[in-house]
Each structure stands twice: as structure tokens, then as C-alpha cells.
Amino acid sequence: MPVADQPSGPIxxxxxxxxxxxxxNRQRAVFVHNLLRAMMQRCHIxxxxxxxxxxxxxxxxxxxxxxxxxxTEWMDGLQVVHPRFVVVPKVGWLSxxxxxxxxxxxxxxxxxDRKGVxxxxxxxxxxxxxxxxxxxxxxxxxxxTAHGSDINVYARQPLLRPQIRxxxxxxxxxxxxxRSLEARIAALIGTxxxxxxxxxxxxxxxxxxxxxPRQQARTALQIAPHxxxxxxxxxxxxxxxxxxxxxxWIALQRAGKVDATDRLVLLGEGLQRKLLAERxxxxxxxxxxxxxxxxxxxxxxxxxxxxxxxxxxxxxxGTPNVIVEALAxxxxxxxxxxxxxxxxxxxxxxGLLVPPADVVALSNALARAFExxxxxxxxxxxxxxRTWRRIADLNCDxxxxxxxxx
Numbered sequence: 001m002p003v004a005d006q007p008s009g010p011i012x013x014x015x016x017x018x019x020x021x022x023x024x025n026r027q028r029a030v031f032v033h034n035l036l037r038a039m040m041q042r043c044h045i046x047x048x049x050x051x052x053x054x055x056x057x058x059x060x061x062x063x064x065x066x067x068x069x070x071x072t073e074w075m076d077g078l079q080v081v082h083p084r085f086v087v088v089p090k091v092g093w094l095s096x097x098x099x100x101x102x103x104x105x106x107x108x109x110x111x112x113d114r115k116g117v118x119x120x121x122x123x124x125x126x127x128x129x130x131x132x133x134x135x136x137x138x139x140x141x142x143x144x145t146a147h148g149s150d151i152n153v154y155a156r157q158p159l160l161r162p163q164i165r166x167x168x169x170x171x172x173x174x175x176x177x178x179r180s181l182e183a184r185i186a187a188l189i190g191t192x193x194x195x196x197x198x199x200x201x202x203x204x205x206x207x208x209x210x211x212x213p214r215q216q217a218r219t220a221l222q223i224a225p226h227x228x229x230x231x232x233x234x235x236x237x238x239x240x241x242x243x244x245x246x247x248x249w250i251a252l253q254r255a256g257k258v259d260a261t262d263r264l265v266l267l268g269e270g271l272q273r274k275l276l277a278e279r280x281x282x283x284x285x286x287x288x289x290x291x292x293x294x295x296x297x298x299x300x301x302x303x304x305x306x307x308x309x310x311x312x313x314x315x316x317x318g319t320p321n322v323i324v325e326a327l328a329x330x331x332x333x334x335x336x337x338x339x340x341x342x343x344x345x346x347x348x349x350x351g352l353l354v355p356p357a358d359v360v361a362l363s364n365a366l367a368r369a370f371e372x373x374x375x376x377x378x379x380x381x382x383x384x385x386r387t388w389r390r391i392a393d394l395n396c397d398x399x400x401x402x403x404x405x406x
Contacts, residue, residue, distance in 0.1 A: 011043040011399055014110055016103060016131050017122035019147070020049035022069045022082060027294050031201060031321040032122055037076050038392030043399075046079055046110055050102050050130075053084040081106050085130070093159035096167075099130025107134050118143065118172075118403050124150035124164050132167035141403060143173040147201065148318025148339055149239065151176075151184050161188075169193040173402035175395065177201040177319040178340025195405070197398045202319040202344065203391040204328045204383065208301050211330035211380050217305035224261040228370050231307035233300055233322045236270030241313035241336065241356060246276055248313075248363035250283055257367050258288070267292040267303060297325075304329040309369050315356050317341055327351075327383045330376030334365045348372075350379045 015036060019029035036045055054066035072081050085102025088094050111117045119142035121131040128144040135142040144167065155164045165188055168174050173195040176182035182198040215225055223229060230249065234240050245264070252258045266276070266289065273291060280289045292303070300322075304310065310326035312335040319340030323333050327344070333351035335341050345351040352369055354361040 011396060011403075012114060012117045013039070013043045013045045013120055013399070014048060014107065014117060015045060015120045015122065016048045016050070016107070017127050018050055019122045019127075020047060020080065021075065022049065022051070022080070023073055024065050024069050025294075027296070030297065031203075033075065033078075034203070034205060034388050035201060035392060035395065036078060038388040039396055040077065041389075041392070042396045046081075048081050048083065048103055048106055048110070050085045050099060051082045052087045053102075081110075093157075093163070095126035096129030096133070096163055099126040100133035103130055104134045104137060108138060111138065111140060116403075118399060120145070120399070123147055124168065125154045125160055128167040128171070129163045132170050136170070141172045142170075143175065143399065143402060144168060144171045145175040145177065145199075145201065146181055146185060146318075147177055148181065149316055151181055151188070152316045152318075152339065153239075155184070155188055165189055172405065173197065173398060175199050175201075175398065178343055180339055181318060195398075195402050197394075199394045199398060200319050200340065200343070200386065200391060202321045202324040202340070203386045203388045204321070204325045205297070206328075206387055208297050209304070209325045209328040210301075211376055212301075212305040214305060217302050220302060221306050223263065223306050227261040227263055227308075228258060229263050229265060229307045229309075230366060231265045231267070231303055231310050231326075232312065233267045233303070233310070233326075234312070234320075235268050236266065236272045236276065238272060239315050240270075240272075241315050242266065242272055242276055243279070244357055244359050244362055245311055245313045246279055246289070247359045248366060249289070250285060251359065251363040252366060253285060253288070255363075255367075257370070260288070262288060264289045265292055265303060265307070266290070267295050267300065269294050300325065301329060304331055307331055309334055309351075309366075311362075311366065312336065312341070313354075313356070313362055314338060314341075319343065323351075324383050324386050327379050328386075330380040332369055332372075332374045332379060334362070334369050344383075346382060349375075350382045 019032045021028045051069050054063035083102050083106045086098040121127045121144045124146045154160045168189045176198050249264045310333045314336050317339035323344050336356040337353040352365045354365045
């Protein structure tokens, strides 16, 4: 696609993604917000964060929430615009088109009379497909960051795979957040189609996540001094494999490996909360499992400082930010060996890897992690180079390179 010549000066960037916080949900995809804040030192950035359209009537809670998101807001010096796009229930293969129709007018207004603008889409579907259509119409260059499920799940669906392939092949560059994701993208689009870079999107804020005295955090959270605390942080949704974690916790209790003071703590909200709570109540373990709901990053850091370990039993992942944050706090991680997770952990030194969907392996790994001595300093040092400043520089360097390619 022919585009205007690109200058070599400061980067004019418009980020387009549904992966972004809003006035209703400040913790949504906060990792993209953190990345953009760090990139602002080298880029002029505006954000288009589309929201699925909700009818202007009815008391459906999800509709009410979407309706209450403002059309425009400011976050840490970033102007964020929230155009609406139509999502047709059970016809997901049309979402890319709906996304395009939702963003194109806003995008045209933002880039009018500006030179050297690059569009950056986070997520391959529907974001990259909608952006690719808009970029073709407006004759603008764009690149895409793929985060995990967009390639691992969506790109396997027959009606979505050709759309995603088309969009990624038209991009001036594609960022994969893990080596495994990079390999899948290369297999999908071919290595000669566009530039592909592996740049992690997992980093941490050094002012928030760092080792703290455990007992101080436990006192603040009213956790027993010698309790074993397994922490999960994330959306309570099927892809996170939380039913396996709950069943592993039940198995540990039945085997006498956890006692009345020990706690499984689930931070986050999602569709599975009710089902998980019912399963826990069914076996009489409600007192040992705490649902903490959605919390701020500062509160997450306090919980990490109080925890014995973080557990992420996901079926699929990209490169989870929460693992880097836990390691920065000096606590080990027990997690599924999927996506970019093996890139983050050193087996036996900073954590333990298990097969996904394997309750026995997960319960055994948790029991081993309880007994194994861990070196908090070594764990924290393992992610010393994964700050937002460094990840931002890698992204900016890649954008500078691909926007100057013929």
C-alpha cells in the first residue's frame, strides 16, 4: 500500500485498541496504559479506545456500564477517545468490519493535517483488522502488537484466520510479546511478509512493585504471620484455568497440606466468580478462599508482598504482566507452561512450570513451592531489565526502524 514518505523525527503515534482503561474500569488492560506512559518520552501519542455499542435503553448491567464510558477523557496526559463500534452477537467474524466503521471517522479527524503519523493497534482481532481497513482508506502506515489469545485462539478460527493474516501482512511491522507467539505469527503470515519483532509487553513499575517486608504486608491485610498464601491476579474467566487452581487447593486440603490459616486469594472480577464460589462452598472451604475483587496496582503490590507465591494456571497466555510484577516483589510463581510464561521463569529458581489443565501436577507444584526455600533477591533480580522504560525504548526503536523502510 503506498503511503506518504515518513520523516525521521519524533514519532507521531495514534494507538488504537480495546485494551485500555476507562472511567468505568480503571484496571482494564492497565499494562498498555503503562507502556504508553513510558513511550511518551519519545512519542506524541493519542489514544483511540473503542467501546462496544450499547443500546440507549434497558437495565442490562453490561449495557449500563458501556453507556457510562465518556466519549473523551484524559489519563496521565493522554487524550483517550472512546468511539462506539457494533458487535453483532454470535457473528464475531463481522467484528473487524464493525470496528472499522466505529473508528474511521475519529481516526480521520485526529490525523487530519498531520504528517508522519503511524497507527499502532494492540491486539490482532478485531483491532488490527479494523485498523487495517481504516489505514487503507486513509493511506496511513500501521503496525500491530499481538498479545496472545488473538493469535493462539482467534487466528485458529476458520472465519477469523484469513482476516488476521490479511491485516498482519499489510502492517509495516508486527510485535509479538513472546518467542512462541513470534513463531506462530511467522507461520501465519510468512517471514517475508512484514517485519516481526519479539518485544515483551510484560514489565513493571519500579515505584510500585519491589520487595517489601512480608509481615508488614500481612499485618495490613490481616493475614496470619505463618499462613501459606497462594495469590491469583487477573480476570476470573475460563482461559485463566481457575477451576484447576480451586481443585488443586481442595486436593491440598484433603491431603492435609494446607490448614485453617492458609489462604487462596483471587483478585479480579469475571464471569466465573459465581461458579468458583459455588464450587468452594460445596466442599466447605469458603473460609479458606478470599475473593478480593478488582483492586488497584498498589493494592496488588501489597498482596504480592504478603503472598507465599503467585499462581497462574492459564490454558493460554501471551507474556503475563502479573508474573513480572510478582517476581519484582521477590515471590516465586507457579504457572502453566504456555505462551511466553517459560520465557519469564527459571525452573526451580524463580518458579515452577506445570502442564495446563493438570490438577495433580498443579497441586504437587504448589506443595513443593511451599516447602522449597526461595531467594527473594535472586527472584527480583531476574526481572531487573523488564522496566517500562526499557520496554518503551524497544517499541520506539522498532517503530523508528519500520516506518523508515521503503
